[in-house]
Amino acid sequence: MPDQAIDAVAEIFSWVGFGLGALLAGVALVMYLIDGTWVPTRAVVEHPEDPADGPLVRWFDEDGGVNQARLSHEQERAVAGHDMTDIFYRRGARNRMRLTQGSPAVRAVMLLAVGLLTVGVLSLAASLVLLFIRG
Numbered sequence: 001m002p003d004q005a006i007d008a009v010a011e012i013f014s015w016v017g018f019g020l021g022a023l024l025a026g027v028a029l030v031m032y033l034i035d036g037t038w039v040p041t042r043a044v045v046e047h048p049e050d051p052a053d054g055p056l057v058r059w060f061d062e063d064g065g066v067n068q069a070r071l072s073h074e075q076e077r078a079v080a081g082h083d084m085t086d087i088f089y090r091r092g093a094r095n096r097m098r099l100t101q102g103s104p105a106v107r108a109v110m111l112l113a114v115g116l117l118t119v120g121v122l123s124l125a126a127s128l129v130l131l132f133i134r135g
Contacts (some may be wrong), residue, residue, distance in 0.1 A: 017120025
């Protein structure tokens with residue numbers, strides 16, 4: 001491969017890595033801000049007599065209100081066999097909960113942004129190394 005082609009590929013990867021990485025980092029920031037504040041609390045897991053209904057969790061929010069939510073199949077497996085569990089509820093919203101404080105979608109977009117920024121940094125470093133080797 002000619003030297004100019006290697007330089008062009010390194011340059012393209014650095015621009016794409018930095019550009020898309022910065023764009024996705026901005027998208028992750030907006031997603032994080034839209035996601036809101038999730039407060040930790042302890043919830044009671046109720047197992048209904050009819051297994052078709054699925055378990056229900058109830059908790060008190062910071063204003064003293066009682067909230068409840070049905071568990072998804074994944075959440076049901078995570079809290080199986082427990083009478084109480086740690087959850088996170090959304091401040092300002094009723095009956096919204098999840099088992100993790102951070103959003104999995106925000107985490108995925110942020111990891112993709114970090115990966116692309118890493119590609120940009122490595123491509124820039126390779127380009128600089130090639131520049132000094134030839135010079």
